[in-house]
Amino acid sequence: MGNPAIANPVLHVVHDSRHDLLGVVSNGPKEIGRGRSFQHTAVGKLAHELGLNFIPVHSLKDESFRAKLKSYNPDIFVVVAFRILPKSLLEIPRMGAVNLHTSLLPKYRGAAPIQHALLNGDNETGITTFLIEAEIDTGAILLQKKISISPKDNFGTLSEKIADAGANLVLKTLDQLDEGLIQPTPQNDKLATGAPKITQEMCKIDWSESAEKNHNKVRAFSPSPGAYTLLKGKRVKIFNTSLSFERAGTTGSISLLDKNRMAVNCGAGQLELLEVQLEGKRRMTMAECLRGMHIVTGDSIGE
Secondary structure, eight states: OBOSGGGHHHHHHHHHSSSOOOOEEEEOOEEETTTTEEEOOHHHHHHHHTTOOEEEESOTTOHHHHHHHHHTOOSOEEEBSOOOOOHHHHTSSTTOEEEEESSSTTTTBSSOHHHHHHHTTOSEEEEEEEEOOSSTTOSOEEEEEEEEOOTTOOHHHHHHHHHHHHHHHHHHHHHHHHTTOOOOBOOOGGGOOBOOOOOTGGGBOOTTSBHHHHHHHHHHTTTTTOEEEEETTEEEEEEEEEEESOOOSSTTBEEEESSSOEEEEOSBSEEEEEEEEETTSOEEEHHHHHTTOOOOTTOBOOO
């Protein structure tokens, strides 16, 4: 069970494994674009490409959907980046439902663990397989693996690392469950931290914060949805930056400007913008962006 592309490596390894893959569940296709053509989720597309038994779902409360899953008499559900399963579905598989979570639980419970690890400047995160319970991300831990975060990692690159490692961890989990080699370990709720869903407001750069904090925000939201600020009244998405711990002027003002480079004063330090996207334009280097702009050192940025 899954929807976005981050779940596809798991689907690949399970499909290629010794385990019997009875079906693939994903959200039903939606009408997309001007032509209103139907488009499947990334998992739905891959299921069709592999010729698997694809089971589209719109409502998890649909009794016919529940009856179909029950008819397969499954041993286990494997869930990656899908939806919150109701109790009526969790009761179906003999061994329960296994979820892959992109953090070292109980740290970063919630919808956006990768982004929050980057926002906090962590140098390490991880992945966890656990048994799903009614309360989100609280089930007993099966296996975990630590993953290092490079200073150059952003949401895109770290997601790729985690997707590949996660696929292997899920397969190892299924193998060891089948062989009776795993003893589920209850989570310590006292150590739990949250990773709530990312909102548009969270993506906005606050120049009164430190350059380091804003640099981490850019990493956390690159390439999507993109950290942003305002320049000359227009929204600018920022995808890549470098930071300096020195300051050269008032907070929120342009501190460095030449034909190829631009940096902004933060509450502490400066942040140099390396790759951006102006409203209505394509993504480009800062050097390309500056060719068509009329700004001077000391101009304010943001609101």
